Amino acid sequence: MSFFEGLRFRKISSPIHDLDPRVKFIFVMAIFILAVIFWELPALIILFILQIPFIFLARVSKQWLRSMKGTAFLAALIFITNFVFRFFYGSESLAYLLEQATAMTFRFIVLISSFSIFFLTTSPDMLGLALEQSRFPYEFCFAFTTAVRFVPVMADEAQTIMDAQKARGLELEKGNFLKRVRNYIPILVPLIVNAIRRSIELAEAMESRAWGATKKRTSLYVLKLKRNDYLLILLTAAVFAVAIYIKLYVPIPSISQLLRLQF
Amino acid sequence: MIEVRNVYFTYPSGVEALKGVSLRIDRGEFVAIMGQNGAGKTTLVKHFNGLLRPTKGEVFVDGVNTKDASVATLARKVGYVFQNPDHQLFCETVEQEIAFALKNFGFDEESIKRRVDWALNLLGLSQYRESSPFMLSGGERKRLALASVLAWDPEVVILDEPTIGQDYAQKEKLRQFILQLRAQGKTIVIVTHDVEFVADCSPRVVLMANGRIVADGKAEKILTNPKLLAEASVIPPQVTQIFMELEHLGFPREVVDLYEAREIIIKRFKMKVKK
Amino acid sequence: MALIEAKNLTFTYAGREKPSIEDINLSIDRGEFVILTGPSGCGKTTLCRCFNGLIPHFYNGELKGEVIVAGLKVDEHPTYELACHVGMVFQNPENQLFALSVEKDVAFGLENLGLPREEIRKRVDWAMKMTGIYELRERAPYELSGGQQQRVAIASILAMQSEVMVLDEPTSFLDPLGAKQIFDVIYRLNRELGITVILVEHRLDLAANYATRVIVMNDGKIVMDGPPKKILSSEKAKLIGIGIPKATRLYQILKNDGIPLRRNKTPITPKEVAELIVEAFNHD
Numbered sequence: 001m002s003f004f005e006g007l008r009f010r011k012i013s014s015p016i017h018d019l020d021p022r023v024k025f026i027f028v029m030a031i032f033i034l035a036v037i038f039w040e041l042p043a044l045i046i047l048f049i050l051q052i053p054f055i056f057l058a059r060v061s062k063q064w065l066r067s068m069k070g071t072a073f074l075a076a077l078i079f080i081t082n083f084v085f086r087f088f089y090g091s092e093s094l095a096y097l098l099e100q101a102t103a104m105t106f107r108f109i110v111l112i113s114s115f116s117i118f119f120l121t122t123s124p125d126m127l128g129l130a131l132e133q134s135r136f137p138y139e140f141c142f143a144f145t146t147a148v149r150f151v152p153v154m155a156d157e158a159q160t161i162m163d164a165q166k167a168r169g170l171e172l173e174k175g176n177f178l179k180r181v182r183n184y185i186p187i188l189v190p191l192i193v194n195a196i197r198r199s200i201e202l203a204e205a206m207e208s209r210a211w212g213a214t215k216k217r218t219s220l221y222v223l224k225l226k227r228n229d230y231l232l233i234l235l236t237a238a239v240f241a242v243a244i245y246i247k248l249y250v251p252i253p254s255i256s257q258l259l260r261l262q263f
Numbered sequence: 264m265i266e267v268r269n270v271y272f273t274y275p276s277g278v279e280a281l282k283g284v285s286l287r288i289d290r291g292e293f294v295a296i297m298g299q300n301g302a303g304k305t306t307l308v309k310h311f312n313g314l315l316r317p318t319k320g321e322v323f324v325d326g327v328n329t330k331d332a333s334v335a336t337l338a339r340k341v342g343y344v345f346q347n348p349d350h351q352l353f354c355e356t357v358e359q360e361i362a363f364a365l366k367n368f369g370f371d372e373e374s375i376k377r378r379v380d381w382a383l384n385l386l387g388l389s390q391y392r393e394s395s396p397f398m399l400s401g402g403e404r405k406r407l408a409l410a411s412v413l414a415w416d417p418e419v420v421i422l423d424e425p426t427i428g429q430d431y432a433q434k435e436k437l438r439q440f441i442l443q444l445r446a447q448g449k450t451i452v453i454v455t456h457d458v459e460f461v462a463d464c465s466p467r468v469v470l471m472a473n474g475r476i477v478a479d480g481k482a483e484k485i486l487t488n489p490k491l492l493a494e495a496s497v498i499p500p501q502v503t504q505i506f507m508e509l510e511h512l513g514f515p516r517e518v519v520d521l522y523e524a525r526e527i528i529i530k531r532f533k534m535k536v537k538k
Numbered sequence: 539m540a541l542i543e544a545k546n547l548t549f550t551y552a553g554r555e556k557p558s559i560e561d562i563n564l565s566i567d568r569g570e571f572v573i574l575t576g577p578s579g580c581g582k583t584t585l586c587r588c589f590n591g592l593i594p595h596f597y598n599g600e601l602k603g604e605v606i607v608a609g610l611k612v613d614e615h616p617t618y619e620l621a622c623h624v625g626m627v628f629q630n631p632e633n634q635l636f637a638l639s640v641e642k643d644v645a646f647g648l649e650n651l652g653l654p655r656e657e658i659r660k661r662v663d664w665a666m667k668m669t670g671i672y673e674l675r676e677r678a679p680y681e682l683s684g685g686q687q688q689r690v691a692i693a694s695i696l697a698m699q700s701e702v703m704v705l706d707e708p709t710s711f712l713d714p715l716g717a718k719q720i721f722d723v724i725y726r727l728n729r730e731l732g733i734t735v736i737l738v739e740h741r742l743d744l745a746a747n748y749a750t751r752v753i754v755m756n757d758g759k760i761v762m763d764g765p766p767k768k769i770l771s772s773e774k775a776k777l778i779g780i781g782i783p784k785a786t787r788l789y790q791i792l793k794n795d796g797i798p799l800r801r802n803k804t805p806i807t808p809k810e811v812a813e814l815i816v817e818a819f820n821h822d
Contacts, residue, residue, distance in 0.1 A: 125638035146636050152680045153632060163314050164351040166334045167343040169367030189353035193397065198633050205634035207596055208626040209647035209694065213618035216652045220645035220662065300713045402578055428710045430578045430740050432779040456713040459743060459784060498714050501743055501784040501808045508812030512819055521784055525791050532797055535819065
């Protein structure tokens, strides 16, 4: 659950929050591609460090840490799997093994971290707007924002349903595994039925507000690229260009080689 | 029967919904908990069957501290009819719906059958025994929810906003039904903001505002006190509003019931005519 | 020409045997404030759905007779066209708000219509100010109270500048103070902007004072239609079982008991009843 907490948007005012979601997304994609291209640990560490200023500028350090905590288990799993796998299949030195496993783990962390920052700093309606302006079909964007809008409503409803059934003697904690799964039927059925009923009411309301009147829908808000957006695009392009150059022409030493150089 | 001792309750979100509430409801009483939306009425009442447990303070149900008992155990004595029946209906037939709680509470087959029959009859739903609960109309679903709670014969029956969306005839039936339950010795607690309905029933009124109890007493005393009502943002019943305008003629103020109002006015008028 | 006209209107939902509304003949003029009431299941909601095209376009069934709204025959025009003339506010505040901010929700209908952005902005701001929710414009619907949510719904219909506003039991989930606020807003829109209001309500004690006309339905048919004071004081209304305000009931009971209360002015508010009683007492 703490992982999802780390992804939930918080209404803070920061330069990162105000950035156009599409530009942010391009940045995140660039990091994603670079993280996949590079296998070397130093490169991946640099990619990780690159995100830190963004975290602080956006003032989401607490939430970001929470999402990172949530991934700790998976990260450890990746490390161990990689290490064990290479141990049995390769014949390299221990230092190399450690470095490779750490690199894979870091890749995972870099990916999760960048997406976490994205979702922490982008409100769902900005996201919906970005989807809209990126020429996604409107029905899709609408379904997305409406779903997000009803998440807290349905969470409340699920709680109320649980209370109502508990008040009728339903004990969710008791019984063997099978019984416990069956105990969730009295909660799921009303939840789903109400969701269906709700969607009919929503459809009625949509019809009553001229849904489908014209294919050329307009919008109250419009995303416009500002100075900071252009800066980020420039930064992304620069980082990407430099990274590709390094990948093609500059060999990256491993940490063990770097350490040996010191001695 | 139910004792609330200086209870404070704060939701996980940080909202402090109850700020030092103390209350005592004896067996057989009829209590209406009133106040605006957000005053803390539902929060308070959810403490009566253990759905919520106080952050500070204690709640006792029939001598048992709610912190020491499960919701299921407390629910056996305290039946809670939720505001929206669609939050609990899930079975394939009406019959199964009523039997659900009975099965949970461990009644035997024979008793379950007997009680289901009885509950269906009581609420006039026998013809729907084999129907799907979802096929019933809004009012019928509300009756089904009530039937499924009464089936296990709890000593206390809590009705959360039972008059919402009901028309005049349905409210009258409900009022009659409450009288019936009272005659059986049940303790009834209704949570409502419907002053006119409360004026018709004339229960003990517990008035809440901002997480506190601002008044507790007979309906005639509470619903006719403009200061208390203003504090809880409650509009007085129409009959009371009329008598407030008649005060300067020497009429009593503490009137909420329609028929009592009529008696008083006729008596006074006859007295005047005699002069 | 009447703004809404129904002639011999009968509608049976698909799969049902009995019509939900039968032989409805109705004419509503611009600027009226109509309360539509009656026992549960009498067909009030079905009738409202005929006004903005949900029947027959959204709800399948057999439609007999005609409904003409702002000169348009309902079965010949799509809902989105009718929605520009008749807006509808529903009972459940939560299930008619879609967007993640209040102003985006108020703009929803206008966006659907493809209006230019400046026009949308203008109308949205105006509608929010008229309904008193301008300060809430950036809040999410989830954070609002039921009363505030209903005002957002009203604002979004208002922004579409439809001539008629139909409200189907909009105060069911609100406490009396919240309900009164909603009625005040609707009354203001009716008085100041001339918007025709059709309000479906049970709580006549709160709403009757605002209306110019009360239509009572029972069992799918219109059984009474006239000014509030006349309808609410009639014996027939009492028999049908609609929520006649207690003040009016007291008046009738006292009258029947012989108290000399002035006859030609049927009161519907407590103040009016009190005045008549005082008058009767001071008379001798």
